[in-house]
Amino acid sequence: MRTIGADGAVQESIPGTPGEFYVLLHHPAVLKHGKGVSSLELQDFVDSLAEIAQARILTVGHEQYGMAMLQKFETMRAAELGEGLIEEIADVYNYVAMLTIKYLSLLKRLDSSIAESA
Incomplete structure (x- = not known):
């Protein structure tokens, strides 16, 4: 890269x-x-x-x-390809949820830190 x-x-x-x-x-x-x-x-x-x-x-x-x-993927039937697609979308959804939790946790700590220093 x-x-x-x-x-x-x-x-x-x-x-x-x-x-x-x-x-x-x-x-x-x-x-x-x-x-x-x-x-x-x-x-x-x-x-x-x-x-x-x-x-x-x-x-x-x-x-x-x-x-x-x-x-x-070239040899997959439509149903198998659809199942894989749904699994990947579900994984992305879960990663977004985990990142949201992490972000909100960091934000809460940052806000607490700013409030304490003010």
């Missing part, structure tokens, strides 16, 4: 490695959040996430779903 560093230099990470998290964590869009993120930085962050998704096709996705000349 290639991203623009806080200093404007190009940073690289090998897809499928813990370095992806490090690169995203130190991405200018994260570092400058709340102080002004440019559209270019936002676009670069979105591209970085897309590269992670694309890399998963060749790593985990290939191991689980890659077949000789076809991908597993």
Whole structure:
């Protein structure tokens, strides 16, 4: 994955490695959040996430779903494909719920911290 560093230099990470998290964590869009993120930085962050998704096709996705000349989804019947789709949507829904809980918990702590310092 290639991203623009806080200093404007190009940073690289090998897809499928813990370095992806490090690169995203130190991405200018994260570092400058709340102080002004440019559209270019936002676009670069979105591209970085897309590269992670694309890399998963060749790593985990290939191991689980890659077949000789076809991908597993190409051989699925409509009902099986629909079931997989519903499962994935349910997983995304659950992740959003967990992130919402985490966000609200952090917000509550932040608000308490601000109130105590005032």
